[in-house]
Amino acid sequence: MDKRTTAEEAVREIRDGMTVGIGGWGSRRKPMSLVRALLRSSVKDLTLVAYGGPDVGLLCAAGKVKKVIYGFVSLDSIPLEPHFRKAREAGAIESVELDEGMLQWGLYAAALRLPFLPTRAGLGSDVMRFNPELKTVRSPYADGTELVAMPALALDVALVHMNRADAGGNAQYLGPDLYFDDLFCMAAKKRFVSCERIVETEALLKAGSFHTLRLNRTMVDGVIEAPNGAHFTECPPDYGRDESFQRDYAAAAKSSEAWGAFRERYLEVSEADYQRRVRERTNR
Amino acid sequence: MNDARRDEICAVAIAEIFRGDGEILASAMGTLPMIGARLAKLSFEPDLLITDGFAYALGNVPAVGGGDGPEPIVEGWIPFRSVFDLLWSGRRHVLMGATQIDRFGNQNISCIGDYRKPTVQLIGTRGAPGNTLNHKTSYWIPVHSKKVFVEKVDVVCGVGYDRAAALGQTSACFHNVRRVVSNLGVFDFETPDHRMRVRSVHPGVSIEEVISNTGFELVFSEPIAETRLPTPGELGLLRERIDPLGLGSKELRA
Numbered sequence: 001m002d003k004r005t006t007a008e009e010a011v012r013e014i015r016d017g018m019t020v021g022i023g024g025w026g027s028r029r030k031p032m033s034l035v036r037a038l039l040r041s042s043v044k045d046l047t048l049v050a051y052g053g054p055d056v057g058l059l060c061a062a063g064k065v066k067k068v069i070y071g072f073v074s075l076d077s078i079p080l081e082p083h084f085r086k087a088r089e090a091g092a093i094e095s096v097e098l099d100e101g102m103l104q105w106g107l108y109a110a111a112l113r114l115p116f117l118p119t120r121a122g123l124g125s126d127v128m129r130f131n132p133e134l135k136t137v138r139s140p141y142a143d144g145t146e147l148v149a150m151p152a153l154a155l156d157v158a159l160v161h162m163n164r165a166d167a168g169g170n171a172q173y174l175g176p177d178l179y180f181d182d183l184f185c186m187a188a189k190k191r192f193v194s195c196e197r198i199v200e201t202e203a204l205l206k207a208g209s210f211h212t213l214r215l216n217r218t219m220v221d222g223v224i225e226a227p228n229g230a231h232f233t234e235c236p237p238d239y240g241r242d243e244s245f246q247r248d249y250a251a252a253a254k255s256s257e258a259w260g261a262f263r264e265r266y267l268e269v270s271e272a273d274y275q276r277r278v279r280e281r282t283n284r
Numbered sequence: 285m286n287d288a289r290r291d292e293i294c295a296v297a298i299a300e301i302f303r304g305d306g307e308i309l310a311s312a313m314g315t316l317p318m319i320g321a322r323l324a325k326l327s328f329e330p331d332l333l334i335t336d337g338f339a340y341a342l343g344n345v346p347a348v349g350g351g352d353g354p355e356p357i358v359e360g361w362i363p364f365r366s367v368f369d370l371l372w373s374g375r376r377h378v379l380m381g382a383t384q385i386d387r388f389g390n391q392n393i394s395c396i397g398d399y400r401k402p403t404v405q406l407i408g409t410r411g412a413p414g415n416t417l418n419h420k421t422s423y424w425i426p427v428h429s430k431k432v433f434v435e436k437v438d439v440v441c442g443v444g445y446d447r448a449a450a451l452g453q454t455s456a457c458f459h460n461v462r463r464v465v466s467n468l469g470v471f472d473f474e475t476p477d478h479r480m481r482v483r484s485v486h487p488g489v490s491i492e493e494v495i496s497n498t499g500f501e502l503v504f505s506e507p508i509a510e511t512r513l514p515t516p517g518e519l520g521l522l523r524e525r526i527d528p529l530g531l532g533s534k535e536l537r538a
Contacts, residue, residue, distance in 0.1 A: 071408055072408030080405070085404075120455065121411075124448055125409070126440040129440075144454060146455045
């Protein structure tokens, strides 16, 4: 089946109030072209689930977010995400801050269609105090251990970015870490994968060993070719993080004028214009 | 005589937290933590597993921040999925930072103020709850002050001894907050009720300085021990092999 589509078509599946999971980690291999398409849409009141980076920051700054479920939000080389921080400090978004492993467990439970998975992570911490919907469960075996029953984090839509994919949705990562992109896809009803390049199926194994084929086509509904689509986050080995652009993005949080100028130049334009402006900037 | 700098004394104190750990993953977050873990590996804990801070386990000990030393040798691949599995299995000792820490070792990296509308949003809980319930955890505080060593943390991310005790033995059986190293001294929880204790103060630091920069009452007994100086061998390793660019001293100044 040919699952090739566009970012606009993918974003059309996302409606007000939906829960959207975004793959990658911090400022690493984020599906930024899909996030930019989402920013251009009229969608609002989203619940985001992410190992958060500028994806979360941008969507918060655009006022599209009702709630974020996360373990952290960071730009890596800039530890604190200034736009997310601003939204939190304004009390503008609901926050479900979890242990990173709890987040993984929630996605895994959803992927496996289980109501919850047990873990020690979270016990005794304020994650339980601030999220009273989280319950514990007692082992039915002789040990009787009390554990967190991490509920399934079911997603309406998952957005991830990979290095290569074929038209059918078999997708490949070529960098050092898959992060939890497979779980995001398995936990979601609709799964969209953007990639640096769509290639013929027989070309996949020329780029990397079979170990890199971590999304198979049962996990994917739509494939979008998006060269430089993770920009300004890193997407090794295709490209590293655009640190200079990221610094400008972070600095734009300082005032509404700076943010307005950034938005006008980079966000209120098509993806093609965005990429052109990024190239102009680099050549400047 | 010994001309060791404060950051080098801290590096040795950090290395010491890994003594006796054997073949486990030493996850060190920050520059001096990385320097300390590498020093431990090159001296008394050769079996420690260290990483490049990303997905690779290093089979040798390259300098932090690059430099002219040996090229990193990759001996293993530990992406985040494997880190989580490994940490829940317990074969890990993490050295994390803390924006706030209290007398029982409760740690906060989430936010300052009201969780619903914080005054300052920090990085987020990260892996602190799971780390502290599953394996050895220590903390590195580069600037020891009353803002960090507080009576009560605003959010408990890393679980301290009072919270762990309330959970009971079966749930908290792997809880072990080992040590806190700051720019002023070394602290542990080896007291009957697991209150933070002064283990040693760094050379040139007085106990009064430690007390006046701590927002709660510390346990200590006279005479106060002094943190040991680096040996000439350790100083050589630090200056020539592990931190030739002197990055450790920058972290202390920051």
